[in-house]
């Protein structure tokens with residue numbers, strides 16, 4: 001999580017602490033609120049949860065506005081910090097707009113970008129890593145194979161970017177985890193004009209639900225062992241894992257495909273390698289396998305894992 005936040009825009013520990021805490025709170029409150037909305041309870045009533053959500057919403061905007069203000073001042077003072085996403089965004093925006101506020105992104109736009117990247121990128125990657133540790137605890141033979149590969153490549157040294165992309169077994173494992181436990185379980189698309197899909201004609205404005213989780217588990221697509229953990233199915237890459245092209249889409253697809261997919265895989269590989277280099281792990285007897293969805297797919301009762309130093 002810290003790595004992700006550092007790459008995005010949180011430069012100091014204090015910023016990180018306040019921002020991270022507020023974000024988690026607003027996400028939790030949002031979930032409660034979304035479900036209430038679905039149950040036809042109006043989100044705009046002055047309920048305790050709605051009031052708290054609005055407070056946190058304002059708090060996040062205040063924190064972000066301060067971070068952005070500091071960064072803009074630093075750029076104006078000739079001390080830009082462009083080794084993270086926010087720095088790059090602000091610098092390119094200032095160059096584009098050349099002081100004309102009507103051109104480029106407004107501060108509100110930048111705040112929304114920060115929120116989107118944080119929400120889209122933090123939770124998803126964290127649950128991917130969580131499921132990977134759970135599944136590798138359930139399948140010690142794959143854990144051992146992954147460790148062997150990592151130790152062969154890096155020993156106990158820090159993994160480097162180029163070698164991470166050459167890890168075959170680790171990549172197969174992450175794909176298989178993304179197939180069985182996709183952090184985002186469904187996507188929605190809306191027809192913007194009348195169109196034919198397959199043999200069905202849809203008018204404009206129809207919402208189509210793409211159930212990633214169900215498609216990833218469909219035995220007609222993946223074979224009889226569809227619900228089993230078998231990273232070997234990805235041995236020849238994603239396109240050869242099944243003859244149904246497009247059936248593996250944990251990051252969505254088309255023009256709006258996840259912009260952070262490479263970053264997420266890199267981050268997950270880095271974290272997994274670091275753990276495999278130092279620890280072996282197994283499930284604690286208190287672990288109960290219960291995947292459930294609250295926007296992302298979580299282990300309902302947590303992931304109790306016992307780490308043993310190597």
Ligand code: HEM
Nearest residue numbers: 120121124125128183184251252253256257258259260264
């Ligand atoms: C395992 C990790 C991740 C998963 C499974 C995931 C999955 C997804 C999915 C399914 C979508 C919707 C794509 C579509 O509509 O076709 C999406 C969109 C998006 N993701 Fe990710 N994501 C992950 C990590 C990240 C990270 C690390 C970032 C940022 C660094 C990120 C940023 C975004 C953004 C900004 C969008 C919206 C793109 C748009 O609408 O144009 N994601 N992601």
